[in-house]
Amino acid sequence: KAGVTQTPRYLIKTRGQQVTLSCSPISGHRSVSWYQQTPGQGLQFLFEYFSETQRNKGNFPGRFSGRQFSNSRSEMNVSTLELGDSALYLCASSLASGRLATNEKLFFGSGTQLSVL
Amino acid sequence: AQSVSQHNHHVILSEAASLELGCNYSYGGTVNLFWYVQYPGQHLQLLLKYFSGDPLVKGIKGFEAEFIKSKFSFNLRKPSVQWSDTAEYFCASRDNTGRRALTFGSGTRLQVQP
Numbered sequence: 704k705a706g707v708t709q710t711p712r713y714l715i716k717t718r719g720q721q722v723t724l725s726c727s728p729i730s731g732h733r734s735v736s737w738y739q740q741t742p743g744q745g746l747q748f749l750f751e752y753f754s755e756t757q758r759n760k761g762n763f764p765g766r767f768s769g770r771q772f773s774n775s776r777s778e779m780n781v782s783t784l785e786l787g788d789s790a791l792y793l794c795a796s797s798l799a800s801g802r803l804a805t806n807e808k809l810f811f812g813s814g815t816q817l818s819v820l
Numbered sequence: 821a822q823s824v825s826q827h828n829h830h831v832i833l834s835e836a837a838s839l840e841l842g843c844n845y846s847y848g849g850t851v852n853l854f855w856y857v858q859y860p861g862q863h864l865q866l867l868l869k870y871f872s873g874d875p876l877v878k879g880i881k882g883f884e885a886e887f888i889k890s891k892f893s894f895n896l897r898k899p900s901v902q903w904s905d906t907a908e909y910f911c912a913s914r915d916n917t918g919r920r921a922l923t924f925g926s927g928t929r930l931q932v933q934p
Contacts, residue, residue, distance in 0.1 A: 746924035
């Protein structure tokens, strides 16, 4: 079965622009989470979506937003890009039924490497 | 707020050496703990996890970790490393409040020399 697919793999933008990243979860997975990975800050949680609703949000400014579609695919958007937004953005999916299950596991995609010039 | 500390940022070992990577977490309640590995150019993969029960957990590729509640630790071990273990290793925690968010440590880069 296919893994978590993220597109595009690489992206170069300039300051002030906006960007949209896409994530297709593993078939049957209904929860999608997004993480930002940078050399300085490591991996930080952005937000999580389940059944088209944002369930949790990390400590990021409002420029970072996301959404989930009825087929569980998710997009995240960053507006007014800043140099510090350069990072690897990771998407993870899980076989969620709503409430967090005790032994629930996350499966990560390979990420989208965003460079802001 | 939760936090996870990995004190070893970069570890260099020779093949066949034993490995122990430190991980300490801060959450005082019930916690789930994970070790993930990221090989160069690849996605994060789950090495092992602790939810409850036996504090010594075994994962893939010969890795194991021990949950010591009194020390808030979840150290990763492998008796004999191979060159193919060269990767970045992340410890992560998740609390029991129902949130799916993982809190990650800063990672440890392991370099195994042949």
